[in-house]
Amino acid sequence: MAQAYMTEPGQGQGPERAASRAARLRNWWRPDGMWRRGIVLAVLAVLLGLLMFLHGRIPNDLGNLGSLLETFLPWLGLGALLLLVLAVLRRSATALVALVLPFAVWLNLFGGQLTDKAGTGGNLTVVTHNVNADNPDPAATAQDIVNSKADVVALEELTADALPTYKRELAKTYPYRTVEGTVGLWSKLPLSDARPVDIKMGWTRALRATVTSADGRKVGIYAAHLPSVRVKVEAGFTANQRDGSAEALGEAIAADPLEKVILLGDLNGTMNDRSLAPVTSQMRSAQGAAGDGFGFSWPAAFPMARIDQIMMKGIDPIAAWTMKATGSDHLPLAASVKI
Incomplete structure (x- = not known):
């Protein structure tokens, strides 16, 4: 069936x-x-x-x-x-x-x-670091700076309470220093002609000094900390004071009597930001010319932007890199240059 x-x-x-x-x-x-x-x-x-x-x-x-x-x-x-x-x-x-x-x-x-654009042959190493006013361990941060073996160091956001610690911890390695307001330079090489730079803030957050190399070459070194910026719902990106300070800093650098100039500092802006053009238009970024990667420096926990800068004119950048985190909310930046 x-x-x-x-x-x-x-x-x-x-x-x-x-x-x-x-x-x-x-x-x-x-x-x-x-x-x-x-x-x-x-x-x-x-x-x-x-x-x-x-x-x-x-x-x-x-x-x-x-x-x-x-x-x-x-x-x-x-x-x-x-x-x-x-x-x-x-x-x-x-x-x-x-x-x-x-x-x-x-x-x-x-x-x-x-791509990695680092080369060899540099004869001067520089470091810039916003050490953070609320840094819980300035002594450890100073030791990290010493370990960098840099020749010239710029520190920003120095406080009256922490400054004696930095002076004490860095004194042996860096016999030359100059501090103006909340920024300072420490150097293994002689410093001269140190003076504050007016960046239109009402208090001192920038300085300039001359570094003299072993063979007598002179380099103008600027340490600067431009005003902070904020993102606010009602006001947007509040950067007007920062922009005015950038213009004043750019004018000072343009008028510098030396041909070789290095700028170290926290500019609270990236190389892409048009508002920093008074500075960036006349200087080269060490990271952009000789770095490896983007070199983001802030915030230290998860870097999203390179607002700390090492820039120069009349000098060839050889290599640039980001250092390990310290007790700051910024990462230190370093560069090797040929003067």
């Missing part, structure tokens, strides 16, 4: 299921589907690319939005990576093609930071 068998839907239908699977695969990757999917992702990719390409045209009139964007500009690359993942998951050829723009712009802006 013939028997009838009932089958569950999708079972016992091998050829039919294979055909259905092949049809779905063709639908996933057929040209019209690949190009029609992910239109929104493609638009976002183009907008992201244009934002990075035209960052200099974002106005600062409203909350200094341009400077805020430029401070964290490298991180926009993560947005492009996120869109790439979504485009692959969405199987969108349109979005993948559109992503060429943000990736190309990002590589043009920051691709050079991905």
Whole structure:
């Protein structure tokens, strides 16, 4: 006797299921589907690319939005990576093609930071460090500075309580020093012509001195700590005082009588920030020219921006690097230069 068998839907239908699977695969990757999917992702990719390409045209009139964007500009690359993942998951050829723009712009802006540009032959090592007014262990931080074997050190955010500790701990290694307000220079080489620099703050947070090398070469050294910036909901990126101080510092450096000048300090801004142009337009970044990676220095727990800077003019940077964390909320930066 013939028997009838009932089958569950999708079972016992091998050829039919294979055909259905092949049809779905063709639908996933057929040209019209690949190009029609992910239109929104493609638009976002183009907008992201244009934002990075035209960052200099974002106005600062409203909350200094341009400077805020430029401070964290490298991180926009993560947005492009996120869109790439979504485009692959969405199987969108349109979005993948559109992503060429943000990736190309990002590589043009920051691709050079991905390679190690350090060389050899430096004859002067410098360090800058915002030691943090609330540093719980100034003596340990001073020992970290000594261990760096730097020739010249600039410290920022010195307090009246901590300054005697730094003087005591650094005295043996650095016999020459000058301190003005909350910034100071310590040096193994003779210092002369030390004086405060007026950066329009009402109190002293910048100084200038001359360092004389063993063979008699003179270098102007600036130590500076520009005003802090804040991001406030009601006011945006409050950087106007910082911008005014940057202009005053740039004028002082431009008027320096020496051809060789080094700037060490916490500028509370990155090399991309247009508001620091009075300084950055006339000097080279040691990290940008001879570093390895981005050299982010703040905050120390998870560095997101290089707001501490070592810059120079008339001098070749040879190598630049970020030192290990101390008791500060900033990482120290070091550079080897050839004078």
